[in-house]
Amino acid sequence: MDSDTVVSLPHAVEKLVNPGDTIALEGFSHLIPFAAGHEIIRQGITGLTFCRMTPDLLSDMMIAAGGVDRLVCSFFASGSAGSLYEVRRRIESQDPAPLPVEEYSHHAMTLRYHAGAARLPFAPISSFVGSDMPGINPDIRAVVDPYTGKKIYVVPPLNPDVTIIHAQRADRKGNVQIWGIAGVQQEAVYAADKVIVTVEEIVDDEVVRADPNRTLIPAHAVDAVCVVPTGAHPSYVQGSYDRDNAFYREWTPISQDPAELREWIDTHIRGTKDHEEYLDAIGRDRIAALRMAPRPSGSVDYGRRPDASTERSSR
Amino acid sequence: MDSDTVVSLPHAVEKLVNPGDTIALEGFSHLIPFAAGHEIIRQGITGLTFCRMTPDLLSDMMIAAGGVDRLVCSFFASGSAGSLYEVRRRIESQDPAPLPVEEYSHHAMTLRYHAGAARLPFAPISSFVGSDMPGINPDIRAVVDPYTGKKIYVVPPLNPDVTIIHAQRADRKGNVQIWGIAGVQQEAVYAADKVIVTVEEIVDDEVVRADPNRTLIPAHAVDAVCVVPTGAHPSYVQGSYDRDNAFYREWTPISQDPAELREWIDTHIRGTKDHEEYLDAIGRDRIAALRMAPRPSGSVDYGRRPDASTERSSR
């Protein structure tokens, strides 16, 4: 990737996310790309098929904002915030409109991204024998194992038009480094046609190259890197800021009241120009209170061939 | 795993490797478990099915020593040492005996370990359409993709009785950390019934726990950890010692002469009590010359919740 890889988030979303797209925003509790989701809401992009294993508050927001026509996922609740009421209203009472859902298990969603990343026509899975899930999802099918003659369920690849993730850091080429819970990010990125990565910071090439095993996403898989500090709020970034658990708790009453939910979106997302203004609206003191104390990983040694550094110093 | 996990290499091989077993010794150029292979030769364990993507000198040694009845692999040469003459003699002229071979591509072997690790009946692969390889390997089969109605090849799981790998370090429970080229080690370990890991060193729990993303193999997957410094010689350990390239070059004439090859095995493997004596036979100066200069990875921050450290200090 060339240096054009580093762009602003509004620019990346405008250029890479189109109405009607299938988009995946992944991050399992950790590193949820909230800022990118908010920017999609700001730009009023509609007709989206939204893919996310654990929909969480982000889907409640994106669905309430009206841009999502279809949900592909494996869980319909937020661990600590309980029910997602906008999602429930759409499904239980078609309020304000029905929401078609493609429903899988966590492993099945993981395998859909895996098959998508590997451009395979399907991935086998040991789950679902006797379950009603294949009955309500015609895309969960079966094949005959040629070694035993018995059947096994398979799931189809998931190839988003765009996958968006958030990460601790990247270099200017787009080599992305992540630590802490890494979820399905590598698979979801490789499965996509286009990839946007928001990061807490851009670091020097040398920082990335000092620890190549830390690179979860090599540059060749990335189309845009956007610097968005605190871009995962109210979720967290390991080693940087903690989850805003109070925000998650406060979400329940907001989500329960459709009018309040829409007002929240108008004020905090549509009413702000970008993520910096969003953070102002949330409150800088509140954000500052989420900072973590340090806990260093320690350093390992990659080694260098003695006297090697002089041999090709011209490079 | 309890503290019994840490045992001597002779003890681990004696306890866990049985005649007639299917064994996998993996490591792609990096971290090849030579010391463990040598110990299997010393103990005279026979009737083995030997699995290794890129057979390398280690298979030349193990096959010449007479313990291997069957080879499962995807490459029959050593990158820098050229042909493996013992392997060629066995295949080209059944000298001193025929060697049945199960032959795959690199991706197919990777997927066999993957399917084995995930206890799947098969794994689909895009390779081989039009190739003669399915014709000479009845275990490469085809299934019909239920989404397109077209066929795709599949390979069966590979579930070794024992997988053996070498790593930079582990804690006493058996959490194994690796950096540099990681190959198929995670898949090969999870695919196996029993797992032996030889390591350069055992480190304090705190060292491992400072950087949990560095743990490639969690303790629950490991049966024995054996401390074997320089246990990958003549291959290398990233950050510790370099590949003994001269040894690889010297191997060609040894391998070409069956008598010389057997004498080498008698002197360096059967004639030594353990890996320390092997290193003496190779020459300590030679080993010392392989040491690398430092190149630190740098440290990342995992963070800790402020004041958290006092809250549960009793634990």
Added chain:
Amino acid sequence: MTTAADFTETELVVCAAAKMLARSNTVFAGIGLPTLAVDLAHRTLNPDIQLVYESGVAGAHPESMAEGIADSVVVSGAEAVVNMHALFGYVLQGGNVDVGFLGAAQIDRFGSLNTTVIGDWESPKVRLPGSGGAADIMANAGEVFVILRRHDPAALPSELDFVTSASPVRAAEHPDFIQPRGFGVSTVITPLGILRRKDRLGELELTHVHPGVTSEQVQEQTGWDLAISDDLSVTQEPTGEEVRLLRDEIDTVRLYLR
């Protein structure tokens, strides 16, 4: 081992679950009562027990009470973090989880679970969270423990509204499929007692009633003709030491003990 002077229903349930983990190596659990039970087992009967979270964390050593399976304190200081592909593929489906803990809105006679909908899937009365990892855990964990918050005919009906996670009994109705490796539900702990399945293709039977509960009461609150064990006994009450550990060391902030 003297019985605690006082204990709550939650403490009784957690202690009962902990006792059943005496010989399990690897437990797959969510935060909440299952984690408390594993922690208690670790401190009493089973120092080698290891907890694996759906988030990919193995061997967590949180410095403060975790608010979820993906809390930052679960990661800092853990022994390993693997990605979800390795977690669900290699750790779980690969057969490395001895016990999986699941919750459910409904359970049937053979241990199938519903966590998807109350009512019809096409037009549900209540939309529940769905499978998450539940269908995967049921198929692949060595055995499954279920902790139910309610024990009544709605939660233990004769027929589930939806089968999210199928018992091996139901899987066996599809003999043309490779059968799941797991035993399915072995243990259900409810506010009234403990139900267990002894055979992979067998049904649940009542093995314990909690102190003060009769088997007739349990039968009355169960939606099928509940089998009663020949050696039905009363659930062992928590010891003073167990209650002390739970209150003073494990859940000091009373996040889950109520």
Added chain:
Amino acid sequence: MTTAADFTETELVVCAAAKMLARSNTVFAGIGLPTLAVDLAHRTLNPDIQLVYESGVAGAHPESMAEGIADSVVVSGAEAVVNMHALFGYVLQGGNVDVGFLGAAQIDRFGSLNTTVIGDWESPKVRLPGSGGAADIMANAGEVFVILRRHDPAALPSELDFVTSASPVRAAEHPDFIQPRGFGVSTVITPLGILRRKDRLGELELTHVHPGVTSEQVQEQTGWDLAISDDLSVTQEPTGEEVRLLRDEIDTVRLYLR
């Protein structure tokens, strides 16, 4: 851009390969001439080109000449190292490799390759290295470049002794299979000239002869009736700057330039 005063056959081949990499982003190559060609392209025509090694290393920045795709100097200072499952599954089969370099003992008219045996597989005359990643690269790389060390009817026969890596032409004989995504071999550089395939289902044709070689000589050394391009030209000779880069900056120790 003046022609070099002197150049070797190897330098001619490497420079020809480099020129064809002007618009490729990601190249999958082994150590040796392919790496030299990528390095030269990087320094001349294509600063954005990225090399991916079978060992899982992407964006290597070796501080000294690597002795293999898994040399420790390839890892130290690299931009990324991924495991083989991600490399073969996501990077290669996922369609992220534009050009794959392969060697071969034999190539046929349509660009199928043999790296397995000379003679019969059951009782081979010569046992060759086998597929390694070759069958996977052929099926999945955007296009494949082949550098041959020999150009004679044994290396370019009318029929291969064994098809290790099948051309899309041969794959198309199995229309009941999902077809490979790759174009197959686009370019073959031999000691006599350059052969190219223009259509995914087409055959190789001679597009360039090296200086001093005639098309008749090439036809004579080829085991089938070789098609000749309408605009057959002479391979461009290395420039002085190209030779200087190769000798003074890229392979200073003459490990591969002979």
